[in-house]
Amino acid sequence: SQQGEEDPQALSIQEGENATMNCSYKTSINNLQWYRQNSGRGLVHLILIRSNEREKHSGRLRVTLDTSKKSSSLLITASRAADTASYFCATDLQGAQKLVFGQGTRLTINP
Amino acid sequence: DAGITQSPRHKVTETGTPVTLRCHQTENHRYMYWYRQDPGHGLRLIHYSYGVKDTDKGEVSDGYSVSRSKTEDFLLTLESATSSQTSVYFCAISESMGGYTFGSGTRLTVV
Numbered sequence: 001s002q003q004g005e006e007d008p009q010a011l012s013i014q015e016g017e018n019a020t021m022n023c024s025y026k027t028s029i030n031n032l033q034w035y036r037q038n039s040g041r042g043l044v045h046l047i048l049i050r051s052n053e054r055e056k057h058s059g060r061l062r063v064t065l066d067t068s069k070k071s072s073s074l075l076i077t078a079s080r081a082a083d084t085a086s087y088f089c090a091t092d093l094q095g096a097q098k099l100v101f102g103q104g105t106r107l108t109i110n111p
Numbered sequence: 112d113a114g115i116t117q118s119p120r121h122k123v124t125e126t127g128t129p130v131t132l133r134c135h136q137t138e139n140h141r142y143m144y145w146y147r148q149d150p151g152h153g154l155r156l157i158h159y160s161y162g163v164k165d166t167d168k169g170e171v172s173d174g175y176s177v178s179r180s181k182t183e184d185f186l187l188t189l190e191s192a193t194s195s196q197t198s199v200y201f202c203a204i205s206e207s208m209g210g211y212t213f214g215s216g217t218r219l220t221v222v
Contacts, residue, residue, distance in 0.1 A: 031208060033210055033211075041215065041216075042201055042214055042215045042216055043154075043201070043211075044213070045212070048210050088153065088154070090211075092208060097142060097159075097161060097207075097208070098156055098159055098169070099144075099211060101146075101153045101155075102153055103151070103153035104153055
């Protein structure tokens, strides 16, 4: 079964608005990562947050992690048409050097 | 990404035939992974490697085998292809507990 589950499965917003995607997971982790995938392409690593961190920023991206609730969120501020893609969270489980991916959120930015 | 290449990019094969997909890296990373991506399932781990000749199974390893005789190459073999193995296959590399770098994918169709 999937370790991570993203919510919502699909999100459509207007350009300039903020987009928030959520991820929940089941077991203890070393870190949680977010990836972007444009249609027909490979995944691109966006940001990594370690289990002892609560918030991390990278440009227009903000990631939060709540290990007590086993959840994370990805916020994209001031969205652009180029942000249209699928976004995946992935968890690096404790004791295992491998990532387990969720099913992703499909984000559409309307001009 | 220039540091990781997959071949072939597309392949159509017949049921029952063996198929080998290749992943080549120039980053000298220790860890290499094979995932498959299917609608409704996200990315699922098939096999991974943590060094030359050191491999382990992922969650969907049945019907697949792997080999890693050199640091730079990780081969995925479908011993006898079935229609259920029609998918997009991604290779990924990482050095340690960090982000993964993904290849561009191989689209495999089994007819």
